Amino acid sequence: MSIKLNVIDLPKDDYTGGKSTLCPGCGHDQISTVIINSAWENGLKPEKIAKMSGIGCSSKTPAYFLGKSHGFNTVHGRMPAVTTGAAMGNRDLTFLAVSGDGDSASIGIGQFIHAVRRNLDMVYVLENNGVYGLTKGQYSATAVKGSKKKKGAVNKFQPIDLCKLAVNLGCTFVARSFSGSKKQLTALMKAAMSHKGFALIDVISPCVTFNNNDESLRSYTYVKDNDVELHAYDYIPTYSPIEGVEVPEGEFHDITLFDGSTLRLETIGSDHDPTDAVAAMAALHNAEMEDKHVTGLLYFDPDTSTAIEDQCLVETPLAEVSDDVMRPSASSLEVLNARFRGKD
Amino acid sequence: MPVERDDCIVIGVPMTKMARGLNPKLGRMIANMMYVGLLAEILGLDQGKLTKALAQQFKGKARAIELNLEAINLGRAFISENVDISDIPFRIEARDVDDDVFLIEGNEAVALGSHYGGVGLLSWYPITPSSSLAEALIAYIPEIRVDENGDHLCAVIQAEDELAAAGMVVGGGWAGSRATTATSGPGSSLMSECIGLAYFAEIPSVIWDINRTGPSTGLPTRTQQGDLTMLYEASHGDTAHPVLIPGNMEECFEFGWKAFDIAERLQTLVFGFSDLDLGMNRWACKGFEYPETPMDRGKVLRTQAELDAIENYGRYRDVDGDGIPYRTLPGSGLDPILYRGTGHDEDGIYSEKPEVYQALMMRLKRKMDNCRTWLPQPVLREEDEKEVGIIYFGSMENSIQEIDDILEDEIGRKVSQCRVRSLPLSPVVEQFIRDHETVIVLEINRDGQLYGILRRELPNDLIGRVHSAAYSDGLPPRARHYSELIKGVLKEVAE
Numbered sequence: 092m093s094i095k096l097n098v099i100d101l102p103k104d105d106y107t108g109g110k111s112t113l114c115p116g117c118g119h120d121q122i123s124t125v126i127i128n129s130a131w132e133n134g135l136k137p138e139k140i141a142k143m144s145g146i147g148c149s150s151k152t153p154a155y156f157l158g159k160s161h162g163f164n165t166v167h168g169r170m171p172a173v174t175t176g177a178a179m180g181n182r183d184l185t186f187l188a189v190s191g192d193g194d195s196a197s198i199g200i201g202q203f204i205h206a207v208r209r210n211l212d213m214v215y216v217l218e219n220n221g222v223y224g225l226t227k228g229q230y231s232a233t234a235v236k237g238s239k240k241k242k243g244a245v246n247k248f249q250p251i252d253l254c255k256l257a258v259n260l261g262c263t264f265v266a267r268s269f270s271g272s273k274k275q276l277t278a279l280m281k282a283a284m285s286h287k288g289f290a291l292i293d294v295i296s297p298c299v300t301f302n303n304n305d306e307s308l309r310s311y312t313y314v315k316d317n318d319v320e321l322h323a324y325d326y327i328p329t330y331s332p333i334e335g336v337e338v339p340e341g342e343f344h345d346i347t348l349f350d351g352s353t354l355r356l357e358t359i360g361s362d363h364d365p366t367d368a369v370a371a372m373a374a375l376h377n378a379e380m381e382d383k384h385v386t387g388l389l390y391f392d393p394d395t396s397t398a399i400e401d402q403c404l405v406e407t408p409l410a411e412v413s414d415d416v417m418r419p420s421a422s423s424l425e426v427l428n429a430r431f432r433g434k435d
Numbered sequence: 436m437p438v439e440r441d442d443c444i445v446i447g448v449p450m451t452k453m454a455r456g457l458n459p460k461l462g463r464m465i466a467n468m469m470y471v472g473l474l475a476e477i478l479g480l481d482q483g484k485l486t487k488a489l490a491q492q493f494k495g496k497a498r499a500i501e502l503n504l505e506a507i508n509l510g511r512a513f514i515s516e517n518v519d520i521s522d523i524p525f526r527i528e529a530r531d532v533d534d535d536v537f538l539i540e541g542n543e544a545v546a547l548g549s550h551y552g553g554v555g556l557l558s559w560y561p562i563t564p565s566s567s568l569a570e571a572l573i574a575y576i577p578e579i580r581v582d583e584n585g586d587h588l589c590a591v592i593q594a595e596d597e598l599a600a601a602g603m604v605v606g607g608g609w610a611g612s613r614a615t616t617a618t619s620g621p622g623s624s625l626m627s628e629c630i631g632l633a634y635f636a637e638i639p640s641v642i643w644d645i646n647r648t649g650p651s652t653g654l655p656t657r658t659q660q661g662d663l664t665m666l667y668e669a670s671h672g673d674t675a676h677p678v679l680i681p682g683n684m685e686e687c688f689e690f691g692w693k694a695f696d697i698a699e700r701l702q703t704l705v706f707g708f709s710d711l712d713l714g715m716n717r718w719a720c721k722g723f724e725y726p727e728t729p730m731d732r733g734k735v736l737r738t739q740a741e742l743d744a745i746e747n748y749g750r751y752r753d754v755d756g757d758g759i760p761y762r763t764l765p766g767s768g769l770d771p772i773l774y775r776g777t778g779h780d781e782d783g784i785y786s787e788k789p790e791v792y793q794a795l796m797m798r799l800k801r802k803m804d805n806c807r808t809w810l811p812q813p814v815l816r817e818e819d820e821k822e823v824g825i826i827y828f829g830s831m832e833n834s835i836q837e838i839d840d841i842l843e844d845e846i847g848r849k850v851s852q853c854r855v856r857s858l859p860l861s862p863v864v865e866q867f868i869r870d871h872e873t874v875i876v877l878e879i880n881r882d883g884q885l886y887g888i889l890r891r892e893l894p895n896d897l898i899g900r901v902h903s904a905a906y907s908d909g910l911p912p913r914a915r916h917y918s919e920l921i922k923g924v925l926k927e928v929a930e
């Protein structure tokens with residue numbers, strides 16, 4: 092039997108990782124599978140991927156995918172900063188980050204906001220379960236107001252919607268999905284990997300241990316029944332041109348991504364235009380009013396410059412520039428000494 | 436109002452009247468220049484120097500120069516006509532100026548040094564007195580850190596806070612570039628968690644702490660050496676970090692580049708320790724010396740062949756026996772691992788095994804112990820008598836000569852000096868203490884922080900001879916305070 096290879100001739104095995112230690116049925120594991128498939132199908136070079144995470148059950152998952160990529164499981168809420176520094180050091184890496192709702196919406200919200208603001212070129216997968224899984228089930232800041240855990244009190248606080256926040260901050264790729272919607276999530280993940288800039292995918296990812304009673308708005312059954320998809324999705328990579336495909340007019344909307352690949356949105360229901368930030372906010376707001384989750388690509392802006400572009404750095408990753416180029420010349424120091432001495 | 440003080444020489448001068456006589460409208464403004472003239476005449480200050488200074492100050496404004504010169508002359512004339520200066524025992528004499536010496540701030544020197552260390556990322560959050568370090572570093576980029584296309588060789592990020600600044604430094608070091616940040620005590624406090632991450636995951640990183648008076652927001656525009664212990668032991672659990680302590684401008688520059696060599700060689704976080712006095716005041720500098728050695732990038736494996744040449748490689752395995760493992764960089768495809776701040780074995784795999792953790796912590800300690808002999812070593816000035824030894828560091832260098840002079844005058848004794856230039860302490864410091872009967876540690880803080888470190892690290896038989904002379908009021912050290920403290924210690928010891 093021949094092993095199936097991707098466009099860069101690698102088997103899927105080259106994209107898998109260690110065995111998961113999460114609770115059986117945890118939504119986070121489903122997301123890891125989607126990450127593996129997407130990276131493999133997109134033909135990303137494993138050695139050029141950097142897996143980044145903070146702390147939480149979600150942040151443990153880089154150990155379970157892409158075993159041939161370097162990664163950094165950093166500290167709680169500080170992954171965006173570490174990623175920013177790493178990107179400045181090596182601009183050739185594809186940064187693939189996972190975080191939790193505690194990691195991103197509480198302790199790390201400042202760093203999340205500023206990474207978005209800088210349009211750091213990275214895929215930011217928010218594995219959102221409405222609780223702190225790792226510390227055993229405390230409410231997170233994305234928990235829905237009025238929701239109740241298996242044990243314990245009702246959550247009294249307004250949730251923070253990181254998609255809304257991101258749209259507001261001009262995030263250049265904002266999507267929401269559900270760990271159980273494998274097809275949609277895969278299309279979005281692949282598109283995010285092809286996007287140049289900060290790509291947020293807020294994935295509702297039920298915590299089967301601490302947040303899976305049916306009245307929880309992030310339980311598996313609730314999301315399955317109350318998920319409004321904006322579009323059906325198809326991701327068409329650069330290497331399979333779309334010219335030949337029959338397109339029934341008016342029913343598709345194609346988005347060209349940075350690397351030339353395409354995200355095809357099949358219009359169902361309302362005509363959501365992902366370049367319209369107001370429409371994105373309205374869709375999020377309306378869904379919230381109806382206790383539903385709106386999923387799909389909410390907002391997209393391919394034109395804003397990235398954090399790296401704004402730096403005007405040399406093309407070669409700084410970590411690979413030779414030492415004698417990084418260190419200014421001896422004559423430049425002579426010039427400075429002479430100037431300080433007033434002898435220039 | 437007559438001044439009745441016997442320590443003053445009083446000369447009455449009708450300043451306002453004379454100034455108005457010269458120029459009725461601008462009288463008030465030129466009175467100070469008349470004062471310059473009075474003093475110049477009394478002290479014998481060369482008029483050529485004054486004229487030159489005026490020309491510099493009022494570049495090309497002939498009218499202003501003329502008016503000020505007239506004021507100076509009026510002052511001079513008053514003295515020569517009314518005062519017998521042979522009664523006044525003060526004169527200014529020109530000294531032999533070394534043409535090569537110039538004035539510069541410590542922060543600028545560190546910034547330049549960092550560039551000559553090939554810094555690739557500055558990430559910072561503004562805080563006095565460190566901001567001018569970051570700003571100087573940024574200012575030099577267009578001149579010395581661009582390639583032939585004008586593209587930059589150093590990234591700069593004004594971070595959202597110090598937690599982020601430290602995180603970015605760790606990220607930069609992890610990716611294989613040289614990253615730094617500049618801050619002061621409040622910022623170093625915030626960076627604490629990421630400092631532990633750098634220590635435990637062994638990521639080269641450089642942080643400059645320009646000390647201001649703490650605790651809390653403290654006296655933000657005043658100086659202190661109060662962050663030393665915090666830096667040395669920053670973060671939770673068992674940690675220790677090399678601290679480089681320059682005492683003059685040349686060293687600010689030198690330690691600026693050297694910090695990166697040390698961080699990469701040891702694969703750890705290194706602090707530069709300066710303070711407001713050294714950092715923001717202008718001090719004499721003989722010139723900056725180009726690094727005499729190529730960059731030390733430490734044990735980085737960049738090719739498969741290099742990796743294959745290491746027998747039994749593991750990211751955290753001590754194959755050379757010096758406590759320092761080899762590393763590969765992200766993007767290289769060589770031995771990809773998931774770095775972590777959690778417990779890990781020699782291959783970087785998560786582990787909570789007691790023996791694995793304990794062995795790892797002992798290896799980290801070994802790294803730190805081994806560097807004692809090759810970090811910047813203390814500068815000694817030893818007297819033959821070997822009775823009294825003074826240990827000091829950093830900006831105290833600017834007062835030590837005066838302290839020494841006062842002591843010689845007042846107790847008639849010469850003291851030996853040992854200026855500490857890095858932590859962990861060199862064995863040379865221990866030998867210095869062993870060689871002297873009484874050793875006094877001078878520092879600009881309340882609690883005697885270096886003294887505390889010495890007491891913890893010295894062999895028991897030496898602890899008794901070490902004494903503390905610590906004092907801090909926010910101002911730069913005044914020699915008189917310390918000479919009195921030293922005299923107090925010597926008196927106590929004698930009793």
Ligand SMILES: Cc1ncc(C[n+]2csc(CCOP(=O)(O)OP(=O)(O)O)c2C)c(N)n1
Pocket residue numbers: 146147148149150167190191192193194195218220222223224225226231
């Ligand atoms: C500075 C700090 N504070 C607290 C913790 C404890 N802690 C670990 S994970 C976590 C919350 C994780 O929640 P989330 O990010 O939602 O991840 P999940 O486990 O739900 O996937 C907390 C509070 C920590 N590791 N570090």
Ligand code: SF4
Pocket residue numbers: 112113114116117118119148149220224225297298299300301
């Ligand atoms: S506690 Fe919840 S989030 Fe954590 S692994 Fe288990 S199911 Fe997943």
Ligand SMILES: [Mg+2]
Pocket residue numbers: 147191192193218219220221222223224231
């Ligand atoms: Mg969570």
